[in-house]
Amino acid sequence: MINRELPVRKKQQTEAEVRDQMSKVESLMAKWDEDARRRWHSEFERRAPDGHQEFLISLGIPADEVERIQRWSRGEMDQY
DSSP: OOOOSOOOOSSOOOHHHHHHHHHHHHHHHHTSOHHHHHHHHHHHHHHOHHHHHHHHHHTTOOHHHHHHHHHHHTTSOSOO
16 A cells, blocks of 8 residues: 655755756656666665655656556566
């Protein structure tokens, strides 16, 4: 089950900072092929599954798609 509540952070980021970071990540990932995206997601999922989930949710991705991305990242699905 997906936890939709983000934990309280010691240092709160402003919405503008979060949007800026997300924009940079999305721009970078748009240049990657599927293998590069899978490696990135797989490493994120391996190191910090909750952080990976929070990141995907922060992008506005629906819960069912977040779950698919996480399963794909763990190698449980061949295709996303």
